[in-house]
Amino acid sequence: MEDITKYNIIRIKDRGVLKEEDTVVIEYPFTIFLNDEEIITLLCSPNSLKELTIGFLHSEGLIDSISDIEKIILDKEKGIAYVYSKNTNRLNKKFHGKRTITSGCGKGTVFYNVVDSFNSKKIEDKIDITIKQIMDLIKEFNKSSQLFLDTGGVHSCALCDINKIIIFKEDIGRHNALDKVLGKALLEDIDFKDKIILTSGRISSEILIKVAKRQIPVIVSRSAPTSLSIDIAKELNIILIGFARGKRMNIYSNFPTLKV
């Protein structure tokens, strides 16, 4: 299975606007069943799935060695691994306790399950924003991160209107930084529908879905988006921008509504 796919994007480069094809990394929902019990859905690149399955089960202490595994059946079309192991009691011990583990979105069909479960509606009100305004916000965003400058070890996230940053938070995790921003906005009863999210981190489906759930019409990242995040953004009319650095950015979705 391929790890990459192609999307038609608009590339902004030193004020030039180019329609180009861009290579994007595939985000593949992969669900592991152990002795017929669903363990987790990993959002991953669709390579080395057998190795991932074994490595994950071993990391989580669900197998001690290869000899614990009686059989692995990989269904690459559905994105499922069925693993049969001798250590059935481990499973009960680990997974019916309180501890929760790695990020997952249930059952392969991430998009419909998760977005529907969050009742995400399509964005209807078009936001009135220009490339220049986004560049100015990114410039302010890049200046704001003292903690990153001190440690190089954190992600930043900001909620903005078209003119300025309203909320700025930092965290070692990109999900935490976004949740801090969204939590603060909820506390202050801020209307999301004309706002922009800026993030230093990759845009995965889970990040996109958190933004979609609030009906925020624009998300901009310094880093890369995944295929699944672009698909969801297109579906929900969210403007998704990646690799926003200086005077450059890639616009992956919904660009007809964006003023150039």
Add this chain to the structure above:
Amino acid sequence: MEDITKYNIIRIKDRGVLKEEDTVVIEYPFTIFLNDEEIITLLCSPNSLKELTIGFLHSEGLIDSISDIEKIILDKEKGIAYVYSKNTNRLNKKFHGKRTITSGCGKGTVFYNVVDSFNSKKIEDKIDITIKQIMDLIKEFNKSSQLFLDTGGVHSCALCDINKIIIFKEDIGRHNALDKVLGKALLEDIDFKDKIILTSGRISSEILIKVAKRQIPVIVSRSAPTSLSIDIAKELNIILIGFARGKRMNIYSNFPTLKV
């Protein structure tokens, strides 16, 4: 609460070796209880904890609005938030189903719970490796990532002996990339005790623990480590190296055993 702390490190710079103090981002285990039920332990930066609690619960659909929340009690010393909400039935619906969520390590005391539960022993056999050998491995590692060059959207991970890369994997997630490498090594029955892990991603406690569980004596990252990962590395005699780029690197732990 501070977001950063200081560690004494050895900084390698253009072949110079300096004993310096380095600023490191704190990794803080923060457990959220909702209506007296433990929901998750987030590994985060210890700022904006009320916002994080509210944003997380809202992102996960456990609250619809601020008005759902009757009370939030923050115990910053213990790293716990006790939230009381009206929507008790949501909790049962969401969390007693199969879907699993964000990375967590149970109950604040990440180090003892998790490392002990993985039976991590201290590294006893000193690995015989030089700075020069690590620089050469990093050089090879940086050349290896075609998928990153194509997309800018993936993490790389490699298992090496002191002379060469043995296993190299890429994934959109740093945890998946590491689990793929470790799974492949398990399949091939490779002895971990004289090996090195290279990763493009941040070294958090969960990454360190996966390496410790296999008794791998050295982990090297292009990016930053967290405070908790350094504490665990020191405790288990693991050599932890961050910001390994070109002829530079920061050695955070166990450096007496490292040949300069």
